[in-house]
Amino acid sequence: MSNNEQPAGFWSYARRDDELDRGQITRLSERIADAFEIITGEPLEIFLDKRSIEWGDAWRMRLDSALTGTTFLIPIVTPKFLQSQDCRREVIQFAGHAASLGLEELLLPIHYVDVPQLAHDVEEKPTDEVVELISKRQWVDWRALRLEDEDSPPYRQAVHKLAVKLAEILETAPPARPIEVTSPGQDDEDSPGFVEIMAEMEAALPAWQDTVLQFAAFMETIGIETRQATEEMAASDARGGGFAGRMRVTEELSSRLADPVRKIESLGSKYWTELSTIDPGVIGIIRTASNTTLSAEEKESAQEFLEVVEQLAxxxxxxxxxxxxxxxxxxxxxxxxxxxxxxxxxxxxAVQKVIDGQAIIDEWSRMIGEIKAQMQE
Known part of the structure; x- marks a missing residue:
């Protein structure tokens, strides 16, 4: 196996966490790579540097090649990880690509510092969509282990166990199963054709755009109500209303915000659910759009679809x-x-759901940009 074909793990973490833990997160990646090589005889390349654009390009290139089944994203889940837009974006975009290939087990989270929504004893559905994505995977619990001495038997055994798990996934994972769209000449009455899927997507995209605009309108309403409350509070203070006056204004604002906040929560959940559900399929469609065997009608539909996605983005x-x-x-x-x-x-x-949804749309837009660049070559 050459260096370019060897298994690779993309270590996604908040750099500040590594600094606070005196480099222990980085050392953990090195220990796992060493244990993997001892167990399998093959090196495991760990990608740590997220500061350059090549970091994301590297895992995308591997997922689009014969190296699909040997490419892991390993998020080190902590409160700071979930606060990082870059870290959240990586999980969302990798999950979409992996799901589009039928290889969801390639996302292997490590629960490093307590995130209550990720605990086994929490029965409610996580309100954080990235936590929900992670909770659906076979994540590894490292919360107690991070407090162990790195050379202690429990720590070394846990590193060994994780390396074995990576090796087993590589050994038993099924081949990539890209989402397929019925291609020209195929006789499959149960599968929708390329043109039909394009028509459905073109109808759906403007609806998502409208959802975002509705969201912005509700935000404007909340802003107006909040500014009005600020003015009322200042007037109350000028009249000597004191703490009681401020409490009255706050209670009235809370009452006025109740309805728009409920609607925003509903819109945010609907927006994220729809985007994340169809994300793997859209990624598959965009891949198909670059297929040179498409008919003239399908190419025209694909071009229209790509333009609508770009407008949405x-x-x-x-x-x-x-x-x-x-x-x-x-x-x-x-x-x-x-x-x-x-x-x-x-x-x-609710706003975070829209921001995370944008990570999905941005990835579609990026893929479309690559297709256009290839067509101009």
Whole structure:
């Protein structure tokens, strides 16, 4: 097996976590690679450097090649990991690609520091969509082990066990099963054809765009209500209303926000669920769009579809940036009122679903850009 064909693990982690743990996260990756080589006789290449664009390009290239079944993403899950947009984006985009190939076991999370929603004893569905993605995988519990001495028998045994698990996945994983679209000449009455799928997607994409615009409208309503409350509070203070006056304004604001917050929560959940559900299929469709065997009609439909996706990415990208700024403002405001804090947190959670949904759309847009570049060569 050549260096280019060897198994590879893409170590996704928050750099600050590694700094706080005195480099232990980095050393763990090295120990696992060493244990894997001892067990299998084959080296395991670990990719750690996420600072350059090549990091993401590397796992994408491997997933699109014969190396598909030997490419792992290993997220080191901590509170800071979940706070990092880059880390969240990596999990979301890798999960979509892996699912589109029928190889979801290639995402192997390590639960490094306690994230309550990921614990086995939590029965409720996680409210964080990235935690939900991770919870569906066979994640490894390292919460107690990280406190062990790295040369202690329990720690070394756990490293060995994880290396064995990686080796077993490589040994038993089925071959990639890309999502297929009925191609020209195929006689399959049960499978939709390329043109039919394009028509469905073209109808759905504007609806998602409308959802994002609705989201922005509700955010504007919340902003107006919040500014009005600020003015009312200032007027109350000027009249000598004191703490009681502030409490009255806060209670009235909480009541006015109840309905828009409920609608925002519903929109955010709907948006994320729809995007994440069809993500593997859209990735498969975009791959098929680059197929040179498509008929003239299918090529025309594919081109129209790709243009609609790009338009969606442009609109949602701009709106998502505005929502991210609004979420930061809401987070600051939440510190000032215990009564409003649950509503503000609900708003932030809903906004995060839209931001994470943008990671999916951005990946579609990136793939389309590659296809266009290839067509111009």
């Amino acid at each position: 442009g609109v949602t990208g701009q709106t998502t940036g505005q929502l991210r700024s609004f979420s930061n403002e809401v987070g600051t405001a939440a510190q000032g009122s215990r009564q409003l804090r649950p509503q503000f947190r609900a708003i932030q959670a």
